[in-house]
Every structure is written in structure tokens, then in C-alpha cells.
Amino acid sequence: MTAPTAPAPAGLTTGALARRLGVSPTTIRSWERRYGIGPAHRAPGRHRRWEPEDVAVLEEMCRLTARGVNPAEAARTALAAGAASRSESGPGTGQPAVRTGTASGGNTLPVGTVRPECRGLARAAVRLDAPEVARILRRSVDELGAVVAWTEVMTPALRAAGRKWVAEGERYVEVEHLLSWHVAAALRRVADRTEPLPGPAALLAGMPSELHALPLEALAAALAERGLPFRMFGPALPPEALLEAVRRTGPPAVLLWSQVTRTADRALVERVVRTAWGPHGARTQPVVLVAGPGWAGPRRPPGTLRPRDLATALGHLAGLLR
CATH class of the missing domain: 1.10.1660 (Multidrug-efflux Transporter Regulator; Chain: A; Domain 2)
Incomplete structure (x- = not known):
């Protein structure tokens, strides 16, 4: 035997x-x-x-x-x-009566030296703990404001998630998707809850081939916090639709986002700069801001402003809208 x-x-x-x-x-x-x-129970000689x-x-x-x-x-x-x-689970079950479950995540997201809220957000995202991700984001926006929350909490976590899945293949794409969705939801919550002041509104849009929209969402939330009017058209607005939106709404300012160089269409921006509206003899043209890493380089489109970050873009727009 x-x-x-x-x-x-x-x-x-x-x-x-x-x-x-x-x-x-x-x-x-x-x-x-x-x-x-x-561990509540340990076997001698074992891990x-x-x-x-x-x-x-x-x-x-x-x-x-x-x-x-x-x-x-x-x-x-x-x-x-x-x-x-454990006491509520009853004898012999070996399981807690109520367990706050989270899907298993992966390794840590290295976010560097950041605010505690960002570290907590990264940990919750890796665990795929959607309720905790949402709670941290809501609290960050409410307590810090959209600009600080975006710059010091959301952006470092998003970048860490992006670096992680690039380095690890597709293993961490689910972490970035979950995080991105909740970041957009937290920012949209701010943008939708405030009644803007009356008056001409800024136009916010991504370039026609640009699929990234989160920075625009952050800017919209920051404008809403200050009661400044805007119209959000999101990413990948086709060229003729962009020009028609400018002609129809007559914005004092147009901000166009480009995340990567290949989406930064300078010729289209020059057309937006030249677009005018209003009666003959009193035509008006918008102030055009080109924002995002796609516009990096010494030569920006003529007649435009190029804010270096969210706070600078917000300052420009606030001055133009007021």
C-alpha cells in the first residue's frame, strides 16, 4: 500500500x-x-x-x-x-458572510512620486475595483478641482497604465480601459452639473483623425467649474463638420486637440483661423488654440496660440470668454 x-x-x-x-x-x-x-490559520513548516x-x-x-x-x-x-x-458566517463554513469582492488584477502600476489619491487610484485600477476607482475620482475632482485632479491624480495613473500594457503586451489593457472610462465619467459629471453663464461659447474638438478625448473632457470640466460656456464636439470631428460648427456657432475661441503628430493637420487649422461669420462690415474670426503633444515643435500654425498645459489653456479661454 x-x-x-x-x-x-x-x-x-x-x-x-x-x-x-x-x-x-x-x-x-x-x-x-x-x-x-x-493569515488566520497557518500550517507548521509551510509558507x-x-x-x-x-x-x-x-x-x-x-x-x-x-x-x-x-x-x-x-x-x-x-x-x-x-x-x-467570520462570526456572521457561522461555524464550519470557512467563508465570510459578506465579502466585498474585486476581480483579480495584475502587478502594480509604478506611478512614481505622486499624491496619495493617485497611488490609491492606481491600486484600485489594478484590482479592477470599479466602485473604488469611481469613488476616488469623484472625491478627487470635488476636493481638488478638475485641473489638479486631472494633472496630479488622473494623468499619472493613466500614463502608468499605458506604459504597463505597452511593456507587457495586452495583459493590462483592461486596466487602462476601466480607468479611462471612469475618468471620463468623473469629468463628465462635473461638466454636466453646472449651468454656464450666458454668452458666446468656446468650441472644443479633437482633430479629424484624433481619437483621444480625455484631455478635452478635463478642459470641459474645468470650464464648467468656472461657469464658462463651451460646446464639446469630442474627438475625430470631420473637417467640413468642424468648419460648419465654427460658422454656425461663432465661437470667440476654438481649441483643437491633437495627441500625436500625425493627427495635427496644420492646413485645416489655417482654414479654421480664416473662417469668419457675422454681417458684412462686422465679420469676426475665432482665436484658435492648438493643444496637445501633436503640435510639438518650433513651428505652430500661423495665427494660433499653443497652451503648454491644461491650466494655461484654461487661462486663455477664460480671458477670451469673459
Whole structure:
């Protein structure tokens, strides 16, 4: 007779759990050492294995610290919630009664030296924790304003997600898609909730071949916060449609976004600069701003302004609209 095979250990290793939560294994070990957040059950001589109820505690710890809660206080709250969940699950089930689930993510997003809100956003995005991503974005916009939220919270996280999937193939595309959708939703929420002041509105559009729209969404949100009127036409507005929109609305300013050089159509911009409206003898032309990395270089289209960032573009538009 042969000896029975030992059952495979259940649960996640620390490394696998770290990848799932978007934190480093060192962070998990530090939390265990400092705050007692560790596996509820350990087998002698084996690596630590994290059961579902242990994972739920760490997920709550990640959410709380992402919200700016002091780690010690976050640990006390997470452990108390875990203990309550285990007691409610009943004897012998081995599962918490209610578990705030998140889809498993990948590795961490290296965002560098950034605001705590950005670190929390990156961790939640890697976990594919959509409710937490949405909450962090809403709070960031409400507390910091659209310009700071875009510049210091959203943009570093989006860039890190883009770098990650470029380096790893298509493994992290889902992270960037989830993050981009929620960023757009958070910015659109601001742009839609404010009643603008009366008067001529700025025209915001992407160049005809340009598919990126998030920077335009950020600018629209910033204008809305200040009560400044605008019309958003989004990305990839065809040439004749762009010119017709300028003629029909008579904007004091037109901002055209280009993310990459191949979408920066200088000839079309010159046509927009020359577009006029109004009665004969009192014709008016718009001030045209070309924004985005696609317009980089020493030679910008004649008769245009080229703001270097969101804050500068907002300043130009505010002056023209007022």
C-alpha cells in the first residue's frame, strides 16, 4: 500500500496576493508585522497561505489606506470587519458572510512620486475595483478641482497604465480601459452639473483623425467649474463638420486637440483661423488654440496660440470668454 498523498495547500501565497491587490509583498509583510494582519490559520513548516476571509481583510485595508486613512486605524477597522464577518458566517463554513469582492488584477502600476489619491487610484485600477476607482475620482475632482485632479491624480495613473500594457503586451489593457472610462465619467459629471453663464461659447474638438478625448473632457470640466460656456464636439470631428460648427456657432475661441503628430493637420487649422461669420462690415474670426503633444515643435500654425498645459489653456479661454 502507498502512503496517502498530502493535500495541496489551499489559499493564496503572499506573492500571488500582492499581485492581486496591486501592492508589494513587502507591504503585506509590513502590515502583518506591524498591525497583525495575517493569515488566520497557518500550517507548521509551510509558507503562509491566505484564505478568502484573510483576503477580504487585506482588501478592506487597501481601500481604507487609498482613502487616506492612517494605516494603524485602517488595520483596526479592517480586522474588526473581518472578525465580524467570520462570526456572521457561522461555524464550519470557512467563508465570510459578506465579502466585498474585486476581480483579480495584475502587478502594480509604478506611478512614481505622486499624491496619495493617485497611488490609491492606481491600486484600485489594478484590482479592477470599479466602485473604488469611481469613488476616488469623484472625491478627487470635488476636493481638488478638475485641473489638479486631472494633472496630479488622473494623468499619472493613466500614463502608468499605458506604459504597463505597452511593456507587457495586452495583459493590462483592461486596466487602462476601466480607468479611462471612469475618468471620463468623473469629468463628465462635473461638466454636466453646472449651468454656464450666458454668452458666446468656446468650441472644443479633437482633430479629424484624433481619437483621444480625455484631455478635452478635463478642459470641459474645468470650464464648467468656472461657469464658462463651451460646446464639446469630442474627438475625430470631420473637417467640413468642424468648419460648419465654427460658422454656425461663432465661437470667440476654438481649441483643437491633437495627441500625436500625425493627427495635427496644420492646413485645416489655417482654414479654421480664416473662417469668419457675422454681417458684412462686422465679420469676426475665432482665436484658435492648438493643444496637445501633436503640435510639438518650433513651428505652430500661423495665427494660433499653443497652451503648454491644461491650466494655461484654461487661462486663455477664460480671458477670451469673459
